Amino acid sequence: MAQNMMLYWASGSPPCWRVMIALEEKKLQGYKHKLLSFDKKEHQSAEVKALNPRAQLPTFKHGDLIVNESFAACLYLESAFKSQGTRLIPDDPAEQALVYQRMFETNNLQQKMYDVAFYGYYIPEEERHESALKRNKENLVTELKLWDGYLEKMGKGSYLAGKNFTMADVVCFPVIAFFPRLHCPKEKCPRLMEYYEMLKDRPSIKASWPPHWLDNLEGPDLLKNL
Template sequence: MCQYGVKTLLAILPSGGGALVSFVLTEKKIPFEVVTIDLEAKEHKAPEFRALHPFGQLPVLDEDGFILYEARAICRYIEEKYADQCTSLLPKGLKERALVEQAVSAELANFLPHAMKAAHEVTGQSPRGLNADQTVVDEAVAALAATLDVYEVLLGKHRFIAGDEFTLADVFHYAYAPLLAENGVDVMTKNGPNWNEVISYPTWRKLKAEGIKGTVI
């Protein structure tokens, strides 16, 4: 049976690293409070916020005074602390865990750079603002498609990215994969049913439908 953990505090966005942290907290059924940071007002660059995150970035976790930043570090911390609560997102076996870390490294090197570049363009978050450069989008999507071709080979051997169990290796794709799909980048949804299963995991559908509220029921 799932047990609730302590209340946590986050400064997050509905995509990017904040989405990853929200996903893991929700999957582990850990209540958390959302603190909204106004990026346009540059609250994340204010001295009081930099005291929490010296680079002035999101997300940040504040757990009863324990401050942790960088989404992947936060997700690993949550999983390690609540390893036996609800879904286990990291295997206990040495070789199985090594395969997850291998997949995480591959995502960071081969998926994230292209997905983030395309997402920033199509959502108006690039330096050009709302004037997306279609050439940049096309190049990023082409590179992403090459990565997804490799994923299809992997997903032909097992259910999820690093094996037959859903892990942090899959979670880390939620920073930008669904955002691309929602903005008409079809490459995210036409590479087979297994990939669709990864990016349409029930917890993500719940977060998208209900919003990131910080309350887990």
């Protein structure tokens, strides 16, 4: 079933990682895949562009169907294999709404994390300002408090959208995993770090863990001074 699937991906990319978690949760092991390097610009190859004109990863193909956006690929896998593996989208409309909200809120958390952790990478040196970086840090701290509040409200041992593991966790965990990786102080998001510890050994997450993170257990301390 998975043999006619092809995934082009990059190690440590949250969008790629979430699709890989979804594939694991839906019991679709055995799919074909190709690990590419952003640094070597391998994602801009003709092979990828033939499937994804934007030359972005992940690029996912199932038979003749091409689904490139990570959210779309994850939702497609849940829809196409609804009765297989973990049920990632609940039937109840209210529960669905919370899952979808947390999924799309992930974009806010990821962007605010990138604005701090990779400020020096994205912003040319002549355009960098301490005041801008300070503001980015304040925005990230506010966002972390919001997510901590979500988990606090739902109670200890909760997933992002309730008592069950859902697509919200598939989508968001790869972003949350960057905080301990980049040495974010635990006191800035204690509930998120409890959540991280609860999920990091889940089989689907361990099976898809970024290989270069395994090779280098300590990431850079880009969030140390948050």
